[in-house]
Amino acid sequence: xxxxxxxxxxxxxxxxxxxxxxxxxxxxxxxxxxxxxxxxxxxxxxxxxxxxxxxxxxxxxxxxxxxxxxxxxxxxxxxxxxxxxxxxxxxxxxxxxxxxxxxxxxxxxxxxxxxxxxxxxxxxxxxxxxxxxxxxxxxxxxxxxxxxxxxxxxxxxxx
Numbered sequence: 001x002x003x004x005x006x007x008x009x010x011x012x013x014x015x016x017x018x019x020x021x022x023x024x025x026x027x028x029x030x031x032x033x034x035x036x037x038x039x040x041x042x043x044x045x046x047x048x049x050x051x052x053x054x055x056x057x058x059x060x061x062x063x064x065x066x067x068x069x070x071x072x073x074x075x076x077x078x079x080x081x082x083x084x085x086x087x088x089x090x091x092x093x094x095x096x097x098x099x100x101x102x103x104x105x106x107x108x109x110x111x112x113x114x115x116x117x118x119x120x121x122x123x124x125x126x127x128x129x130x131x132x133x134x135x136x137x138x139x140x141x142x143x144x145x146x147x148x149x150x151x152x153x154x155x156x157x158x159x
Contacts, residue, residue, distance in 0.1 A: 023042060035070030062083070062136065063108050064076045070106045087124065091124055101153055112150070125139055
């Protein structure tokens with residue numbers, strides 16, 4: 001049986017969300033391989049106008065040396081936070097990207113973004129990854145105009 005603790009986290013909206021004042025996030029913790037994994041995601045899909053503009057799923061995967069509980073060390077967590085803030089500023093600042101999912105545990109943190117311009121996102125991420133040389137950061141890109149990745153997470157978690 002899966003034990004999950006949920007919390008709602010209000011976040012400031014990105015410029016591309018024009019119909020609401022805040023994007024709502026939920027968060028929970030579950031177990032994978034006997035270790036805690038934290039998952040945070042939007043509580044619902046954005047409106048159709050937003051989804052049609054953000055058709056590429058970009059997953060950033062940062063692999064770290066996990067502590068016994070699968071979580072990052074405070075030093076690694078700080079670096080990941082700095083990386084996330086830099087990416088967020090560059091991608092989300094102009095509304096060309098929407099962060100939809102963040103997963104942390106078992107030696108990886110994954111951020112899932114939906115972007116309007118794949119080439120621009122690749123350029124921004126390449127630049128930011130250069131700032132964090134020596135870290136194991138991988139990227140995965142795929143078309144996802146139906147926002148299937150986020151839909152699957154919401155469905156699996158009963159949202």
